[in-house]
Amino acid sequence: MEALSNNQIATQRLVNQQITDSKFKYLEKLLSYLGAIQAQDFAMAKWAIGARIPGLAEADVDQALEKGTILRTHILRPTWHFVAAEDLRWMLDLTAPHVKRIVNSYNQKLELTDELLAKARKIIEKSLSGNNHLTRKEIMLILSENGIRTDEWRSTHIMFDAELSGLVCSGINKGKQFTYSLIDETIKKHASFSGDGALAELTFRYFNSRGPATIPDFCWWSGLTLTKARKGVELNSNKFNQFTKENQTYYFTGNFKESKPDDTIHFLPAFDEFLIAYKDRSASMDTSHYKKVIAGYGIFKPLMIQNGFVKGAWQRTVKKDEVHIQLSFIDKVNKSEFQKFAAVAEDYGIFISKKVVIIK
Incomplete structure (x- = not known):
């Protein structure tokens, strides 16, 4: 098809990202549609959901987090994201190996060996079992009592490893303090995607919700390698429309419809x-x-x-x-x-x- 102008690309992204003409009423459905929402700024990330669901209140997002139907954890690129609880397991299986390779050099500098991290995970699992939600500070105190150093950024990387290993996710807040809980005790239902099926699903969700976009855009967002990203697009070749602009191929789902000029x-x-x-x-x-x-x-x-x-x-x-x-x-x-x-x-x-x- 003929290349879209920058204005047309931006307009289509507004629609696909549910910023205009949102079709969602439920937080979990929106997050599943988007795949994940970057969330290191906690208060602002809640508004990212609110801006896409008319009539939603901040208290609604807090309630969903308390119930564990949506979670805040490290996934995709090594940063915080909101994700629908049922999507966490398969997305971790797909993306965590790559993220772990990225942070491995930092772990080595901090003398966090595979054996030490495995020991820490066992202690954390025992400490959180029985729906015992603990803050990072509380977990670090327990680890220190068991002879594991937690200073000099070690606490961050220990919990990062526990998240990427599929052990912990966000728990119920204690006042204004975040806590961790065990994934197996928090998530009641898991979506089942694996291997190429998981790769195809994540790729589809990205271009369906954020298209028109390019493969380099998808690599940046997902943290996947260029080879995997290209394969993900190939697996969805019959679902995507595309056009070329300035030597880059843009992919999106559905058909572009020229919108009337407005002032949104x-x-x-x-x-x-x-x-x-x-x-x-x-x-x-x-x-x-x-x-x-x-x-x-x-x-x-x-x-x-x-x-x-x-x-x-x-x-x-x-x-x-x-x-x-x-x-x-x-x-x-x-x-x-x-x-x-x-x-x-x-x-x-x-x-x-x-x-x-x-x-x-």
Whole structure:
């Protein structure tokens, strides 16, 4: 088919990512459709779900996490993600071996041998058994009492290994503190994909929910090798449409339908999939303004999007009954445009049940 323009690509991604015209009402179904949502910024990641399900409240996301129907854990690239509980096991089986190879050199520097990590996993399993949800600090104290050093980033890598090994996932919070629980005690139902079936499924979910996108985009998002990513696309060859643009092949499902010009504005969270799910983000932003929306060390700011294009960033300060929001535009806007964006900020206030105060 004929290549789509950047605007058309961005518009289609808004629809496929459920940012516009969302078809989902349930968190678990949305996360399963998306595969996973990056979630190292916990509060903002909850809004990534809220921005895709109209009428959802932050308390609804917290409740789903408490029930264990959605989880927050390390999966895909070595970072935090939200994932539907029933999808965790097969996704770990597919992606964890690659991630473990990435972190192995760090483990060696920290003298975390395979034998030592195996010992730590046995202690952690015993400590958490019987639905005994513990914080990282509590787990590290138990490990220290058993002669395992947990200083100098060792605690991070020990728990990272326990997650990637399919032992632990997020548990019930203790106040504001996160806990860990055993996967086998937390997840009641597992989706069954394995081998090429798992590879085909993850590939389909990515291009179905984030297309049009390229194989390098998928590699970046999934953490899979180029060889595996290409195979995943081949396994779905009869399900994807494609076009070539600037020597890159873009894949997506369904048929592109030209949308009518509109003026849709969206306030998206830090690290939102709309931008971070792609290696090449030029369809939705002027890359010469990269530093205005992406801070150092790969920190993605909360973004303001208009018609699929990045117009600026926003910053929140949560008070007792209010949330103060400051808008920072890449280019100057007039008073009328400013008010359009300020009005949309109310959606976030509704989500967290606080009054929005725009700070100029």
